[in-house]
Amino acid sequence: MTASPGLLIAAPASGVGKTTVMLGLLRAFRDAGVAVQPFKSGPDYIDPAFHHAASGRPSFNLDSWAMPGALLDTLAGCGDDAALVVAEGSMGLFDGVACAGATGTGASADIAARMGWPVVLVLDVSGQAQSAAATASGFARFDPAVRLAGVILNRVASPRHERLARAAFDQVGIPVFGALPRSPELRLPERHLGLVQAAEHADLDRRIALHAVLLARHVDLAALRAAAAAIPRAPAAAPRLPPPAQRIALAHDAAFSFVYPHVLDGWRAAGAQIAPFSPLADEPPAADADLVWLPGGYPELHAGALAAATRFRTALHAHVAAGGAVHGECGGYMALGAALIDRDGVSHRMAGLLGLVTSHAQRRLHLGYRRALLAAPIGALAPDTELAGHEFRYATIVAQPDAPLARVQDAEGADLPDAGSHRARVTGTFFHLIAAT
Incomplete structure (x- = not known):
């Protein structure tokens, strides 16, 4: 080709x-x-x-x-x-x-x-x-x-x-x-x-x-x-990460924007329906969603607005009570926790679906490639699914009382302590998804 x-x-x-x-x-x-x-x-x-x-x-x-x-x-x-x-x-x-x-x-x-x-x-x-x-x-x-x-x-x-x-x-x-x-x-x-x-x-x-x-x-x-030049490529069927649900409500605004286009394209190609909504605008996720996905971003810059988004928070709890799944990546994970402490040391109430408390007042860089072997499902992604991605955050963990979500390793195969967490069908991790391995 x-x-x-x-x-x-x-x-x-x-x-x-x-x-x-x-x-x-x-x-x-x-x-x-x-x-x-x-x-x-x-x-x-x-x-x-x-x-x-x-x-x-x-x-x-x-x-x-x-x-x-x-x-x-x-x-x-x-x-x-x-x-x-x-x-x-x-x-x-x-x-x-x-x-x-x-x-x-x-x-x-x-x-x-x-x-x-x-x-x-x-x-x-x-x-x-x-x-x-x-x-x-x-x-x-x-x-x-x-x-x-x-x-x-x-x-x-x-x-x-x-x-x-x-x-x-x-x-x-x-x-x-x-x-x-x-x-x-x-x-x-x-x-x-x-x-x-x-x-x-x-x-x-x-x-x-x-x-x-x-x-x-x-x-x-x-x-x-x-x-400019290029090497001709042979046509190949790309392995696509299976969608974590059929109907996905995707948070998308200034606080939650970090999701790779190829991941969404792969989900759509597999027949998934993706419905964006804005937590910052206090919008609820789609009522018929099977799974709510909160990507990474900068929730720490909008912590006050998220704390005041009662309609969004109420809808999340109702979704989980009805048997729906919720997943958060990095910033989305922090927003699913009990509280987020901003750089000035002010604690803001988050969704409270997980016990996670994170702090930007105690900053430390966590950066690098990651492999994750799931111990619990993320929506339709079954346990033992192996994922490849990366981590980039400054937030530190103050509390994380829930069960670990995955075994997470760095690029050299060393086990890492920050393995994400889950409670019922609510899951979260600091790991940003790129591909299935």
Whole structure:
């Protein structure tokens, strides 16, 4: 099967400006009349929403640790009707975990090699000039399966600075597609380890348009497009995670937005019906739902509104009393508990369907890939179902009196104490679901 030509936008490390470059490229190509399909390497809920805003097309995650190869190839096929694919890497190009998962270590390089997408390395050259070429040379030689197409220099201080850097790249034979001047006004606000959500930016389109002007002015878009390539893929039936219920009421608003599109698409393909509702608007879930699913998000930022959402809370309790199932992931799990303590130490009443109490006043980062072997069902997902996903939270557990939901391990196979919990048909976990293993 012929695949659309693509590029992977990567970097030696986080924080060098690759998302700025990614958004600018997506919008600049779109403005030039090129249908461009975005992807994001690794587990990330936030960046794909920015990609969608910039390109006009939904962005999908590709994760070599959690996703079987057939699922990766099927998702990559979402770009086969585009003229160009542009994927954004995560962290440094070769950064992954020590123990491989379904098809790799989670490194962006795994995706570039599997799809045959040449890499464009974004380099922050502030504080250096010729030395940037030495860095790129190392990346070009590190893995023969990953081809470096060239670089984009970011945060260039002056024309002289650019000349010095370009001369060194000429010397080592690595193309420079462009050089971006320092533009601090183009930086997007951050929260925790990522950007503030796309929906929270009233002026997002204007910001992306500025990125596009910068990229179109300083980067050779034609040369970039000419460098794109891909490996033909054989058609494959992707393994889909079976839906946890036939009729699913899905919480969706500013507090609960972290669910992967490929998961929902898989449930719909299996015949499930998904009905969104907003706990923040004090809406009840659909009355005919078999299961209520509360995804992750930022309930701690809306704890007061959730505490006051009596209609939502009453409907949840009535759903459970009638024999319905409820599941919460991370932020959704916290909202199902007895209380959530915000960063100021104020305790807010939550749904009270589980005994969990969490605190953002006692912050500690929990981050990484996870495997979960269910000890109790999540809706129609039976015990002993094995799931792959990830965890990212700062909240700490103050109380968790209910029975554990699963055996949870990190990427190296070490058992973790935070195994989620369940009470009757109410379940919750800090684990974000990506795929079945």
